[in-house]
Structures are given as C-alpha cells and as structure tokens.
Amino acid sequence: MAADKSVQEKIRDYLKGKIPAARDLELTDWVHSPGGWSHEIHIFYGNWHENGRTMRLGFCLRKDPGVGLLRELSSLREHYDVLKALEATPAPTPKAYWYEEDPSLLGGPFFVMEKIEGDVPNPWSRAGKQFYAEAAKRGKLPKSFIEALASLHNLDWKAAGLHFLGVPRPGNDFALREIAKWERLIDESARKPEPVLTELLMWLKANAPVAQRLAFVHGAYRTGNLIVNNDAIAAIIDWELQVIGDPMYDVAYVLSDLNRESSPLLSCLVERDFFIDYYQQLTGLTIDFEVCRYYDILYMMRSTAFWLSASGLFADGRNKDLRLARTTYSVPVVLDMAAKALGF
Amino acid sequence: MLFAYDREKRDRSQLEMTRLSLYAAWASGGAQIGRPEPREDGQVIEMIPAKQLIAEVVSSLRNVIAPAVTEPFQKSQAYMAAVVLEFVARQVDERADIAKEKQAALHALFHDLMRLPEAKSLGAPNAETEAALCELIERLYQNRQAMGEEAFGIANRRIRQALRQLLDQELKIAGKAED
Numbered sequence: 001m002a003a004d005k006s007v008q009e010k011i012r013d014y015l016k017g018k019i020p021a022a023r024d025l026e027l028t029d030w031v032h033s034p035g036g037w038s039h040e041i042h043i044f045y046g047n048w049h050e051n052g053r054t055m056r057l058g059f060c061l062r063k064d065p066g067v068g069l070l071r072e073l074s075s076l077r078e079h080y081d082v083l084k085a086l087e088a089t090p091a092p093t094p095k096a097y098w099y100e101e102d103p104s105l106l107g108g109p110f111f112v113m114e115k116i117e118g119d120v121p122n123p124w125s126r127a128g129k130q131f132y133a134e135a136a137k138r139g140k141l142p143k144s145f146i147e148a149l150a151s152l153h154n155l156d157w158k159a160a161g162l163h164f165l166g167v168p169r170p171g172n173d174f175a176l177r178e179i180a181k182w183e184r185l186i187d188e189s190a191r192k193p194e195p196v197l198t199e200l201l202m203w204l205k206a207n208a209p210v211a212q213r214l215a216f217v218h219g220a221y222r223t224g225n226l227i228v229n230n231d232a233i234a235a236i237i238d239w240e241l242q243v244i245g246d247p248m249y250d251v252a253y254v255l256s257d258l259n260r261e262s263s264p265l266l267s268c269l270v271e272r273d274f275f276i277d278y279y280q281q282l283t284g285l286t287i288d289f290e291v292c293r294y295y296d297i298l299y300m301m302r303s304t305a306f307w308l309s310a311s312g313l314f315a316d317g318r319n320k321d322l323r324l325a326r327t328t329y330s331v332p333v334v335l336d337m338a339a340k341a342l343g344f
Numbered sequence: 345m346l347f348a349y350d351r352e353k354r355d356r357s358q359l360e361m362t363r364l365s366l367y368a369a370w371a372s373g374g375a376q377i378g379r380p381e382p383r384e385d386g387q388v389i390e391m392i393p394a395k396q397l398i399a400e401v402v403s404s405l406r407n408v409i410a411p412a413v414t415e416p417f418q419k420s421q422a423y424m425a426a427v428v429l430e431f432v433a434r435q436v437d438e439r440a441d442i443a444k445e446k447q448a449a450l451h452a453l454f455h456d457l458m459r460l461p462e463a464k465s466l467g468a469p470n471a472e473t474e475a476a477l478c479e480l481i482e483r484l485y486q487n488r489q490a491m492g493e494e495a496f497g498i499a500n501r502r503i504r505q506a507l508r509q510l511l512d513q514e515l516k517i518a519g520k521a522e523d
Binding site: 196339 | 391392396397400401403404473474475477478481482484485488503504505507508510511514515517518
C-alpha cells in the first residue's frame with residue numbers, strides 16, 4: 001500500500017534537512033507495512049547524489065498514530081534510545097538515525113532507522129510455517145535464533161547504558177513490576193469485571209518467582225519479530241516490551257505453546273532439546289522450567305491485557321481497525337488457557 | 345483492583361452520546377442499523393455488541409475495502425456484502441442465555457460460600473455480580489494468612505469452580521463449540 005503522497009513529501013523534506021549533502025533526493029519503493037499495531041511503519045529507499053556518487057539507502061520510519069495498541073506502554077523515544085544503546089553491542093539490531101518529538105512534522109512523534117535487508121516470514125501463515133520448517137531442517141537459522149537471544153542475555157546492560165529502562169530490586173521484584181505494569185493497562189481497558197482475570201492476577205502476585213539474575217530482556221522474542229536473511233537472524237526488531245529482568249522471561253516465551261500453534265518446533269523453528277542445550281551452553285544459565293511455567297502463565301495475563309486494550313480502543317470508537325475488533329473474542333480463549341494452566 | 349467499567353458507569357451518558365453519534369454516522373452511509381437494545385437487567389454488555397461489530401464491518405467494507413478494489417465484479421461484491429450485512433444486523437439479537445447461566449453460577453457460588461465455615465471471614469457480598477466476585481477473590485488472597493491454607497484452599501476451589509462455569513459461558517461465543 002503506498003503511503004499518502006503528502007506524507008511522502010513531508011518525509012522527503014525532513015530527510016533533506018538531515019542529509020544536507022544529498023542532491024536530487026527521491027524516495028522510492030514505499031511500503032506502509034500492515035504489521036504494526038502500536039506504531040505506523042513506513043519502509044522506503046532514499047536515492048540521491050552526493051559528491052558525484054549515486055547513493056541508495058533503505059529506511060524504516062515508525063510513527064505514533066495517536067491511537068495505537070499499547071500506546072502508553074510502548075514509547076517511541078524509549079524504542080529509539082534502546083536501539084542507540086544496542087549499536088555498540090553484539091546484539092543484531094538496526095541503526096537508529098533520528099528521533100523527532102515535534103508533532104507538526106508528521107502529526108505525531110516518529111523516528112527513522114536503518115532498513116535491514118531480509119524478510120520477516122509470518123509464523124502464523126502457511127507459507128511462514130513452511131519457511132521455518134524447511135529452515136529448521138537446514139539447521140543454520142535455529143542456531144542463529146538461539147545465538148541472537150544469547151547475545152541479549154549476555155550483554156553488559158549497565159555498560160550499554162540500558163539502566164534507564166528501570167532496574168528491579170533483588171528477589172521477586174521483576175515479576176511484581178511486570179504484573180503491575182500490565183494490571184495498569186487492564187485497569188484502563190477493561191469494560192466489564194473479569195473475575196477469571198482477577199484470580200489469575202492474584203495467583204501471579206502470590207507466586208512471583210525470584211529472578212536468577214538480571215539481564216537485558218526483549219520481552220517478545222519469537223519468529224515474526226526477527227528479520228531473517230540468508231538463513232540467519234539479521235536483526236531483532238519490535239523493541240516495545242524490553243526490560244531489565246529475568247532472562248527466563250524470554251526463555252519462557254520461546255518455550256511457550258503460545259508461539260508455535262500446532263508446530264512441534266519452538267517458535268515454529270527450533271527443536272526443544274537443541275534450544276535448551278545450546279542456550280545453556282551460550283549463556284551459562286540453567287533453565288528453570290518451573291519459573292518458565294510461571295512466566296508462561298504471566299504471558300497469558302499479558303495477552304489478556306493486550307486484547308482488552310485492543311478491543312477497548314475499538315469499542316470506544318477510537319480506532320476503526322477491524323483487527324482490534326477481532327481481539328474481543330480472544331479474551332475468553334486466553335483466559336481459558338490460563339485457567340487450565342492453573343488447574344480449573 | 346479498580347476497573348474502567350467503574351468510570352464507564354459514571355460516564356455512561358457521555359458514552360451513550362458517543363455511541364449515538366457513531367450510529368448516526370454509520371446510518372448516513374446506507375440503510376440504518378439500529379443501535380444495540382439496552383439490556384433489561386441493566387448489566388454492562390459483555391463483549392462488543394454484535395450490532396456494533398456488524399456496523400463497523402459494514403463501514404469498513406463500504407468506506408475502506410470496496411473503494412480500494414479495482415476489479416468491477418469484486419468491487420460490487422464488497423458493496424453487496426455491506427448491504428447484506430445491514431439486513432443481517434436486523435435479524436440479530438444478543439444471546440440472553442449466557443447472562444442467565446452466568447447469573448445462576450454466581451448465585452450458587454455466593455450461596456455456597458455463605459454456608460462454608462471456612463469462608464465466613466470473607467463477609468457477605470453486596471450483590472451477586474461479577475464485580476462482587478472480583479472483590480471477593482481479592483479479599484480471599486488478602487486474608488490468606490489469617491484464614492490458613494486449608495480454609496483458603498477450600499474457598500479458592502469453590503470459586504474456581506464458578507469461574508470455570510462463567511468462562512464456559514463466554515466461550516460459547518468466543519469460538520469453542522457448544523455441547
């Protein structure tokens with residue numbers, strides 16, 4: 001879908017200001033990606049002449065639409081700052097170029113980053129499932145998937161300056177902070193009492209585990225949030241839910257049935273035993289399966305919060321995207337999964 | 345835990361105005377779809393009302409999808425789908441059985457809890473509603489230490505039994521096949 005022409009012109013004018021040496025700057029190959037639920041995503045190439053040379057560079061622009069999902073929890077500024085902090089680390093991420101707060105430019109805050117070449121096969125589609133299943137047989141991509149995750153958990157987040165994300169106190173503070181964050185969204189979004197969700201929240205608070213160690217955690221590490229190129233993870237994307245916290249939080253997400261539907265492979269890509277062995281080898285951590293089970297249940301609460309927020313935006317008429325309407329039916333389904341996990 | 349529905353209750357008239365204006369906007373796009381009937385028991389509507397959802401799909405078909413379709417036959421199909429859905433909306437009524445079953449489950453739960461010696465310290469609810477059940481669950485966990493694990497477990501099991509019944513009612517709509 002091509003972006004609105006006036007938006008393209010505004011972005012071109014903006015980039016001219018940022019790349020003053022560029023002559024005859026033209027933006028081509030526009031894609032307004034339908035992937036973003038919380039932010040608008042525009043992907044395009046800049047073509048220009050500079051000192052007698054022809055230049056071509058891919059860009060990705062993320063913009064706050066004002067009424068996106070998780071708007072209060074997903075700060076574009078934080079997204080940009082995280083990418084900037086990660087540039088000097090081994091974690092595969094796009095370079096962040098410019099952040100703009102001024103809504104007069106595009107109607108809301110936005111930032112521009114490098115477009116990483118590659119694809120993001122959708123693990124929920126038939127073609128995506130087939131892609132990951134074939135990649136699993138070749139063996140290179142599953143290895144890269146685990147190495148990219150380990151690169152996050154092994155990085156020195158203090159040295160990278162990521163403490164601005166907030167640092168939990170020792171003990172079970174990380175889990176309690178996560179619960180509190182999502183409970184706030186539930187409080188803002190729920191249109192009716194949800195007693196199953198109340199039971200789930202109370203159980204989570206009463207059973208919050210102690211973090212094994214604190215690490216930099218992506219918060220939604222799975223296929224679909226990773227750019228794949230030449231059978232390797234070219235970049236980890238969707239930096240919206242990252243925290244300093246328990247690395248088992250990411251491990252639980254990888255192990256979760258939530259992210260593989262009917263596939264026997266974790267995240268539709270990785271053999272479970274291989275993941276466990278190779279991850280432990282790369283990080284020196286021991287996977288605590290009881291803690292992962294707890295976080296899996298916490299993810300069910302988090303999913304419920306997502307869907308309540310999404311369907312609430314639609315029900316209130318603030319967002320007309322029919323994808324949000326569909327989520328009203330997801331609430332009981334994910335609560336059913338949580339209830340079964342808790343034994344009722 | 346405070347819920348947004350408390351605020352919604354306070355702002356109900358404002359919300360109703362918003363809904364009315366939304367339906368007026370939809371209606372101007374074609375045949376009128378009536379706004380949802382208020383429920384007789386006055387409870388908050390459970391999910392997004394069916395008529396509101398149909399009206400939004402109609403609006404999307406007419407204003408977003410059909411204009412973007414270039415093939416004449418497919419374009420006419422999109423517009424016709426909108427028209428047919430407007431008729432379907434007039435045939436649709438919200439299900440009454442779900443609210444009834446949920447009310448029965450809540451009534452049985454509160455009745456049983458009042459007779460459970462282990463649950464006496466939780467106090468009586470002021471209404472047999474899901475909101476009252478949320479408060480009761482919070483109280484149960486807060487009083488867990490004072491009650492002791494055995495009493496907590498007995499009350500928690502009975503509550504979870506009722507929660508399963510409530511959830512099964514919602515799953516009748518959310519995709520799980522009915523028995």
